[in-house]
Amino acid sequence: MSRENIKFAYWVPNVSGGLVVSKIEQRTSWDIDYNRKLAQIAEKAGFDYALSQIRFTAGYGAEYQHESVAISHALLAATEKLRVIAAILPGPWHPAVLAKQIATIDHLTGGRVAVNIVSGWFRGEFHGIGEPWLEHDERYRRSQEFIEVIKGIWTQDNFSYRGDFYRFHDYTLKPKPLQQPHPEIFQGGSSRAARDMAARVSDWYFTNGNSVDGIKAQVDDIRAKAAANGHEVKIGVNAFIIARDTEEEARAVLQEIIDKADSEAVNAFGDAVKQAGKASPEGEGNWAKSTFEDLVQYNDGFKTNLIGTPRQIAERIVALKAVGVDLVLGGFLHFQEEVAYFGEKVLPLVRELEAKAQTASGEREEATEALA
Template sequence: MSQAFTVATSDTPVKFAYWVPNVSGGLVISKIEQRTRWDIDYNRKLAQIAEQNGFEYALSQIRFTAGYGAEYQHESVAFSHALLAATERLRVIAAVLPGPWHPAVLAKQIATIDQLTEGRIAVNIVSGWFKSEFHAIGEPWLEHDERYRRSEEFIRAIRGIWTQDNFTFLGDFYRFHDYSLKPKPLQSPHPEIFQGGSSRAARDMAARVSDWYFTNGNTVEGIKAQVDDIRDKAAQHGRTVKIGVNAFVIARDTEAEAREVLDEIIAKADPEAVKAFGHEVQQAGKASPEGEGNWAHSTFEDLVQYNDGFKTGLIGTPEQIAERIVALKSVGVDLVLTGFLHFQEEVEYFGKRVIPLVRQLEAGTLDRAVA
């Protein structure tokens, strides 16, 4: 039975980003073939394809240790700079971890890259969920809410360094005394600051200090609840926060083809690796005061794509996916962060077949229905 489709009310086009595969193993914990590589040559070409096909952002990943297929990892900030050097318009978001990074070091790195790339760098502040990774590199592992408290200080510090001279900040984790960074970033007021997380602490932090909030994949209804919560909280602080949602995309000419790919990914999942990942992330979430985190309600099948990307439902024909994206936009999503099985060819297919339909739906020039 068909359901009439409601066109989003926002005049701003939804933006598209993709996960940078600077980490080996692809984006699913499965032994299915993935024609995706983690080397720089592959990624330079991918960035150029994405830029030419309607993507505004790319998000590089931060990992320090192997696990869940990620045997090899390129460092995110340096890798992001390499992708910016290979493109002209694409904006690259470098993921960083407070703890391994000090805010003064990151602020200077990003200010320099911003100057060198005409203002196209952003940061994603990752509070951390992988306890074993912190232990492996000798970094203290803080309790759940303390990690977010440190991240909030980190963001307040980098924003202050980027926008003020003689910056002074006396926090519990970071302290600055009359510090002036020169040159400052080109972007005004500063490079965009992203963060993720679904816990109460994560959402409250986003409302207070972040420009963008990334959420794991979810249903339209589930995402609406998060969007409403964050925007209500942000308004109490006189702020607005933009929302990005994770989605694993399987776009094929027919819905049956797309579903067959999803079934094969799950059928060929690595059960031990998926269960180990699930244990790690769900333990991290249970440490929050409310006893929940990003993956609290994730099934085995959800965890095969480790940011719940299947839940967002961008699986089917280009028409079905475009309609779903505009449904997400209608509840407040500003950006869709995409992952793919075979990045280069599928990013191009998405750009040529899906994004134009989204733009037509946004403009009200395409009359379709959701099956």
């Protein structure tokens, strides 16, 4: 188990409809005033990161969206310590534009911005804005080039690059970002191509929600591949968190979310994402095996099972840490009040359990050394 405390991030609700495709009441808003206050609550509660979403077209209950880089900057300006991760789609973004945007924001906010490179799953979105739609593994090849390019721009003068998707000739960006060697680079995905890309070039890998065993298999695969490449990558897992004073209350909320699911929107979303998941050569990409109930939460967040009392959730988080998870990315039903509740009730228990596990690990190491 890592000696570092597990980190926490939350999904920025900069897209309308919240984080579940359901007609249940959600005291959550996509507007900037709500999101500024939420960022301040999350910072006070002990969250390390916020992840803004990127959408270019309306649909699946998400009719309105604020652009990810702009809202990330606004949230950084409203906080002092919180790090904000802007989701980026190669294709709509050119790496030179993105590199310059992020370098500027890094200077304006004291080095707290990061990026999440999203290779793309929604064919209709790309068609809608006139962007070519690449085959599954080609999207990841383009994303890898995108990451290699922004790293090069951020760390080198007179940068040149000759790839299949991007070409640069003696290009120098100044000022470079404050963060050294560069702002953190996150990516997502569950397919072989996604894991392989993370093992080569990304700082962080986000995976959809899953069981502890399912997550462990992905972590072990990525870490082994990264080690073979002389690379290190940290792991974040998606979870929809329902923390209540009793398990019965939490389970009742989950059931109400599913019972009130917007069936038409869930099925339409499911058709699109399952095509994306099955498009990977091995048919194992994100959502390839998700059920209707899983898809009510965009990124299989119910599967991670952070649903119950504060102690139950804290114990499950520490179990995730034990298999190699470095960060939990949380979605909530009523963001402001539930992020505050998580910070007050759950996070202190996580830190307590981490400290106990660390003490026990140290005692075992001492005992082993004494026997040697």
